[in-house]
Amino acid sequence: xxxxxxxxxxxxxxxxxxxxxxxxxxxxxxxxxxxxxxxxxxxxxxxxxxxxxxxxxxxxxxxxxxxxxxxxxxxxxxxxxxxxxxxxxxxxxxxxxxxxxxxxxxxxxxxxxxxxxxxxxxxxxxxxxxxxxxxxxxxxxxxxxxxxxxxxxxxxxxxxxxxxxxxxxxxxxxxxxxxxxxxxxxxxxxxxxxxxxxxxxxxxxxxxxxxxxxxxxxxxxxxxxxxxxxxxxxxxxxxxxxxxxxxxxxxxxxxxxxxxxxxxxxxxxxxxxxxxxxxxxxxxxxxxxxxxxxxxxxxxxxxxxxxxxxxxxxxxx
Numbered sequence: 600x601x602x603x604x605x606x607x608x609x610x611x612x613x614x615x616x617x618x619x620x621x622x623x624x625x626x627x628x629x630x631x632x633x634x635x636x637x638x639x640x641x642x643x644x645x646x647x648x649x650x651x652x653x654x655x656x657x658x659x660x661x662x663x664x665x666x667x668x669x670x671x672x673x674x675x676x677x678x679x680x681x682x683x684x685x686x687x688x689x690x691x692x693x694x695x696x697x698x699x700x701x702x703x704x705x706x707x708x709x710x711x712x713x714x715x716x717x718x719x720x721x722x723x724x725x726x727x728x729x730x731x732x733x734x735x736x737x738x739x740x741x742x743x744x745x746x747x748x749x750x751x752x753x754x755x756x757x758x759x760x761x762x763x764x765x766x767x768x769x770x771x772x773x774x775x776x777x778x779x780x781x782x783x784x785x786x787x788x789x790x791x792x793x794x795x796x797x798x799x800x801x802x803x804x805x806x807x808x809x810x811x812x813x814x815x816x817x818x819x820x821x822x823x824x825x826x827x828x829x830x831x832x833x834x835x836x837x838x839x840x841x842x843x844x845x846x847x848x849x850x851x852x853x854x855x856x857x858x859x860x861x862x863x864x865x866x867x868x869x870x871x872x873x874x875x876x877x878x879x880x881x882x883x884x885x886x887x888x889x890x891x892x893x894x895x896x897x898x899x900x901x902x903x904x905x906x907x908x909x910x911x912x913x914x915x916x
Contacts, residue, residue, distance in 0.1 A: 626884050627662045629681035629707075632693040632717070632873055634669040637793070638821060639846050642870035642916025643693075650874035654881050661881055671699035678703045682710055689713040689883070691876045698722045713883055717876045729883065730893045731876040733868045735766050737898035739773035741866050742816055742843050745900055749841075752782025754813040757805045759791040759798055759822050770818055786812065791822045798825025806833045814841050820848035823862060836861055846870065847901065847909050848916055856906040865901040867909060870916050872896055 630651075635641040644667065651663045664685055668674035674695045681687045690707050692715070694700035701721040708714050708726060716727040746756065758774070761767040771788070778785065786809050791797040798817060805812065806829060815830075817823035823844030830836045844851060845866040854862055869875065875896065883890040901909055 625660050625662050626658075626689070626881075627664065627685055627687045628689045628691060628877070628880055629678070629685060629687040630663055630665045630691045630873065630877060631674055631677055631681065632667055633674070633695045634667045638848065638916045639868075639870050642848075642911075642914050643873050645914045645916070646871040646874040646911075647877065650871075650877045654877060658881065658885060661884075663877065668695060671695045674700060675703040678707055682707055682712070687712055689715065689880050691715045691717060691873065691880050693717040693873060694719045694721060701726070713880065715876050715880045717873055728891045729876070729879055731872055731879060732893075732895055733872060734895050734898045735769035735868075736773035738818075738845055738866050738868055739770040739775075740777045741898050741900050742818070742845065743774045743777035745864055745866075746814055746816065746843060747778065747781050747783065750781075750783050750814060753784070755784045755786050755809065755811055756814050756816060757786050757802075757809065757812055758788035758816045759801050759818060759826060760788055761790065761793040761819055761822070763790055767818075774816060774818075791817075791819075791825070793819045793821055795821045795825035795828075798822035799829050800825070802826045802829035803833075806830070806835060813839065815843070817842055817844045820844040820846045820851045820865065823851065827861060830861070845898075846916075849911060849914055852901060852906050852910045853912075855901060855903055856910065858903060863903070865906075867897070867899040867901055869896050870914070 630647060635644045647665060651665055654661055655663060664681065666677045668677050690712050692704060697719055701723050704714060704721060704726055714727045715729040715731065718732050760771055787805060789801045791801045802825060815826050817826045823842050826842050842862050843864060844862065846868045847865060847870060851862060851865050855865060879890060879894055
């Protein structure tokens with residue numbers, strides 16, 4: 600996996616200060632994230648648990664405390680407990696929502712803890728020492744580049760978007776910008792809310808209105824499952840039709856490994872990003888070099904040639 604790093608010079612000294620402060624005793628790192636409500640988040644939880652086992656075995660003086668919360672208020676309360684009960688040296692947090700978690704994270708920072716924010720930024724910039732996230736614009740751009748590479752001018756695409764959010768906008772806008780000038784027609788785009796049932800219904804609508812569809816950008820593997828079901832029900836899977844999803848669901852990747860022609864590739868949005876954030880945060884205490892900064896994880900195109908690298912059969916996602 601490619602990791603692009605942009606170091607922030609003003610944060611380096613503060614990150615190194617945490618090393619000295621915690622070196623004389625066990626390093627306690629709180630890891631806070633939403634309770635998984637869908638497959639990608641369940642995969643994220645699994646990878647975090649695997650990272651906890653690996654890092655604590657590698658560093659006996661590191662104590663990783665994983666807590667997931669069902670709503671913003673519960674997550675804010677969990678952050679209070681991580682400070683008052685566990686007296687953490689660092690916090691890895693994927694905010695349930697940006698606005699309600701900003702002040703609670705500021706309160707943790709005021710204790711001197713190093714702060715790593717994952718995926719969803721806080722509503723106030725500059726709070727975190729480390730930021731780890733997926734690359735949403737790249738996910739859209741890589742998807743479009745693949746589709747352009749195997750389609751011709753005059754071919755037709757339909758697009759199924761996610762939930763109306765900044766993340767979806769970043770993916771969609773980058774996809775559309777990359778497709779511009781290709782001569783490939785975008786027949787329509789509708790939100791399918793990163794949900795397989797919605798994906799099925801939206802694709803049924805597209806199939807009823809457009810007799811000639813050559814490919815589908817589903818953006819997300821859950822949506823793609825619904826799209827494939829609709830295509831199969833309508834017997835519209837022939838003539839080179841293909842679907843591009845995204846995220847890295849294990850069933851999708853296994854299909855790619857086995858040569859699935861209908862879903863031949865996927866674009867990674869790493870469910871392991873909290874695990875990566877845990878690695879980076881531990882490195883802030885254990886590395887000889889500076890660690891603070893932004894870590895943007897690459898949106899890798901998963902093909903039959905590299906799919907095995909991204910296949911985790913024991914993960915729920």
